[in-house]
Amino acid sequence: MSRAALLVLADGRFPAGGHAHSGGAEAAVKAGRVTGAGSLEDFCRGRLHTAGRVAAALAASAALGVDPVSLDAAADARTPSPALRVAARKLGRQLLRAARAVWPSGELDALARAFPKGAHQPVVLGVAARAAGLGPVDAAYCAVYESVSGPASATVRLLSLDPFEATAVLARLAHEMDLVVDQAVEAAREVVDNGVDALPASSSPLLEIGAEVHAAWAVRLFAS
Amino acid sequence: MHLDHSHDGPSAVSADARRPDGSRRALRIGLGGPVGSGKTATVAALCRALRDELSLAVVTNDIYTREDAEFLLREAVLPPERITAVETGACPHTAIRDDISANLEAVEDLEDEVGPLQLILVESGGDNLTATFSKGLVDAQIFVIDVAGGDDIPRKGGPGVTTADLLVVNKTDLAPYVGSDLARMAADAKAQRAELPVVFQSLRAEDGVRDVADWVRAQLAAWSA
Ligand SMILES: Nc1nc2c(ncn2[C@@H]2O[C@H](COP(=O)(O)OP(=O)(O)O)[C@@H](O)[C@H]2O)c(=O)[nH]1
Ligand SMILES: [Mg+2]
Numbered sequence: 001m002s003r004a005a006l007l008v009l010a011d012g013r014f015p016a017g018g019h020a021h022s023g024g025a026e027a028a029v030k031a032g033r034v035t036g037a038g039s040l041e042d043f044c045r046g047r048l049h050t051a052g053r054v055a056a057a058l059a060a061s062a063a064l065g066v067d068p069v070s071l072d073a074a075a076d077a078r079t080p081s082p083a084l085r086v087a088a089r090k091l092g093r094q095l096l097r098a099a100r101a102v103w104p105s106g107e108l109d110a111l112a113r114a115f116p117k118g119a120h121q122p123v124v125l126g127v128a129a130r131a132a133g134l135g136p137v138d139a140a141y142c143a144v145y146e147s148v149s150g151p152a153s154a155t156v157r158l159l160s161l162d163p164f165e166a167t168a169v170l171a172r173l174a175h176e177m178d179l180v181v182d183q184a185v186e187a188a189r190e191v192v193d194n195g196v197d198a199l200p201a202s203s204s205p206l207l208e209i210g211a212e213v214h215a216a217w218a219v220r221l222f223a224s
Numbered sequence: 225m226h227l228d229h230s231h232d233g234p235s236a237v238s239a240d241a242r243r244p245d246g247s248r249r250a251l252r253i254g255l256g257g258p259v260g261s262g263k264t265a266t267v268a269a270l271c272r273a274l275r276d277e278l279s280l281a282v283v284t285n286d287i288y289t290r291e292d293a294e295f296l297l298r299e300a301v302l303p304p305e306r307i308t309a310v311e312t313g314a315c316p317h318t319a320i321r322d323d324i325s326a327n328l329e330a331v332e333d334l335e336d337e338v339g340p341l342q343l344i345l346v347e348s349g350g351d352n353l354t355a356t357f358s359k360g361l362v363d364a365q366i367f368v369i370d371v372a373g374g375d376d377i378p379r380k381g382g383p384g385v386t387t388a389d390l391l392v393v394n395k396t397d398l399a400p401y402v403g404s405d406l407a408r409m410a411a412d413a414k415a416q417r418a419e420l421p422v423v424f425q426s427l428r429a430e431d432g433v434r435d436v437a438d439w440v441r442a443q444l445a446a447w448s449a
Binding site (some may be wrong): 013017019094097218219 | 287288289290311312313314315318319322323324325326328329
């Protein structure tokens, strides 16, 4: 297992489309729910323990070799908002393109054949981690980190928030990220034995509702 | 350009010259340059000039609206299914240079859905003078500036002005009103670009896009050869 490969995959500049998405932060800023570093931290904590946890369990399961088609269906079932499903598949397709160029692998090619318009991003993330020689823990770490780093960097742009403060929010959440990764990997090991129903299904209704509202705006900075 | 045999079925991963089915993909030309210099107007004029002789489509990269795509739709320069808008997350240069995946998906979807296509024009959301297109996204790029943005822009240079395959200095009709010295702009551009071509145009003039359209035809001839 290569620690350096994990850094490549987790790098915010990995060219997989994430920069155009705010992880719900744009809707939350507009609604007045995120106004500064304090409320950004609350927002990120909520996302980490809901969408982040589910994404991490999906990614860890895919990294353990669980069938991506069943994981993708399970991701759909855990994503009520059609706008969020579209965004997740778009990001999955973009990640798949990048991963195939960076870590060519038969499993990634097969995934592209099964999902020409994209599978849910965390599922692709797990298969990409496998192709990079990484394991379920690494895949889960990428997923949880993305679940909070996306909104944090988007908020820097949306509110002109001090970038040091936004990064300090991420640092303060580090311990909680560790815990969520542990739970997600545990769930993923159960998925291997008992199927996708063992995946967590924690959700945050405001993220789902916000995504639907956001998708209908005529003017927005971020795609989701 | 190489023939890649590994893409049976799943879409290509990079700038391969062939599509997954082995056919040659469309030539992709990027149009970049500052906000308001006339990129969308040039795209519209090119569509009108070329649509009867070749199969083409457009990708726009708007910064925070679908305004460019909607302008092109309103002007009916192409059928609506040939115009796609990419959302760029407040960072237009990222989407055309550092992380091109959304744009690659847009061009590939256009080829799948309305193809076969010979030409795809990719308009960047307006940005500063440093924004250039990745070679993984486009085969050639046009940088559009205008006389009203200041006649010292060619002298200042920057990656767009210096390295674009074609530099267009637009809105020459406005030069007398804004006091821009076209001869000086031409000399500065020449100094920055050596043998690379420069076109001065006014889209207010009859057939104002002719020189750029001819350049695009030449690119296409070279690509198809
Ligand atoms: N006078 C004059 N106006 C032009 C010319 N080309 C474009 N424009 C106008 O300049 C404005 C900005 O053009 P647009 O194509 O939207 O710029 P973009 O932001 O680079 O896409 C519009 O109002 C155009 O009608 C030109 O050659 N002469
Ligand atoms: Mg424009």
